[in-house]
Amino acid sequence: MKVTNITTVTEFILLGIPFLHDLHNVFFVVGFFMYLTTIMGNGFILVIVAIEPRLQTPMYIFLSNLAFLEICYTTAVIPKMLQTLVETRTTICFYCCMAQIYFHFALGGTELFILTAMSFDRYLAICKPLQYPLIMTKHVCVQMSLATWYGGFFILFFQFLLLLKLPFCGSNIIDHFYCDIGPLLSLACADTHTIELLGLFSSFVIIIMTLILTVASYIFIISTILRIPSAVGRKKAFSTCTSHLIVVSILYGALIVMYVRPNMHSSSRVSRVLAVLNTALTPMLNPFIYTIRNKEVQEAVRSLIQKKGFLNEGF
Template sequence: MILSNTSTVDEFILLGIPFFHELHSIFFVVGLCMYIITILGNGFIPIIVVIEQKLQTPMYKFLSNLAFLEICYSTTVVPKLLQTLIKAQTTICFYCCMTQNLFHFIFGGTELLILTVMSFDRYLAICKPLQYPMIMTKNVCIQMSLATWYGSFIIMFLQCAIMWTLPYCKSNIIDHFYCDFGPLLKLACSDTSVSQLLGFISSIVFVIMTLIFNTVSYIFIISSILRIPSVRGRKKAFSTCTSHLIVVSILYGALIFIYVRPNVLAQSRLSRVVAVLNTVLIPMLNPFIYTIRNADVKAAVRSAIHKKSAALEK
């Protein structure tokens, strides 16, 4: 549907995943199962942290924040993605589209900041263990968590506010499964070079700068761990940060591929696949990455089950 150059759109049409149509029903079932696992898996982490006193530490509080963000981040996109898999043409109202775009970037930006805070927390715990309790107090933990939300909201709101002011009169068909930055800019009937430049600069500053901070933190962490004399001590230190390092590597790899490039309008089948992995697969994997190899979490689960069984026996 092509609109005249003097009109604006009231709603958009999401094309979803316009390939492998014969497999869409299978994709829907798989995607729905993955979304349910994402909700349950990430919902489990804050619950077990609240229940078990041993997990009332800054690291697990930040992890709870991350798990909540994963639920929010996935929920902004996945339900609409599932709808595009079972319906040929899925519409979304203009304001709904802009709201989805806004919260997608707010939650995504907050996640990057939380991961950065988590790497700083591990740096203090491993490199400065004696000073750690005095620096990472309960109030500091709360303030840092709130700062990630405030910082992301301010930065992403300013970035997404540009999208609201652009006139969309070329078409109302979005070649994507959600209202992403690049596909939306392609529909604008005014010069978007400034918006593209600001988006690219924002991606460089937000993604690359936090990645640099994470990388520097882990350089210090790994160098400190290698200086630990005992093998058991090195193994224990590595176990507290390997999960976080895995998540950082996967997430930043996907984000750099999608957003950190000069021409954000360039879309390909591969970029669509990476976007699916970023919004569906990674949020589902995070709880498993953080819990399966985590001895503290497994011990807390066993303790919670034991307490529940003892209560039922009474």
């Protein structure tokens, strides 16, 4: 039997957060402020690490990668989210939607790999301090940084190709504020079980495996710290890990609830709140978590201000 009058979807309509429609203006102001804060905060990390030689160590090279990633990650999602808050009908073209999905998940996977690399760096620095300079050279650090980016973009590429080939011929309304995989699969006019299984497998590999490696690193780190005889030494060692543990706890908690589950079609209110946490709040908080109590960054900023003041006096 020949099927006729099938319309292929060329664009999607993003509903935003319809159950809180009356607060969209408030959310726009808050979201715009958070986005600007994210750009400025992570941009500050990139600048201070680039111009301050004392911060050009493996730990801060990884942190610079994380800061650059957060800028890209939020830019892939937040501007379109802000548009859904001020327009009654926000559309996104088919290929723009697909690109948003790919970059959202590829950058998200890269972030987890970077956090895992940072935990390994802290493991070597605390558990093997004598071997650390020999193992974690600048060359090794750069190679690990590149590997995190390659891994994040490559591991999801074939799943993205399958998603790109799905037919969309029915409704084009996405019940979300950006193109997320679950709401999009519910609109496909084909069987999506293969992509769902691949998505579940990818989520397990990327989220659960990196979490296991990170937790394992910190088990060794904490056991080593507890054996330090000096209370001051223990406090100093813990202070270098606390910020990373906070970021890991917030991020992994949200991701496990959102993506490590069999039914990817559902788009509950809880998952959308967690999506806001994942795409807007965490990237904004990261610069503050990593820098506010960081004495090395504080000293670098103080030194930079003093240098600038000296130069101004010279003129």
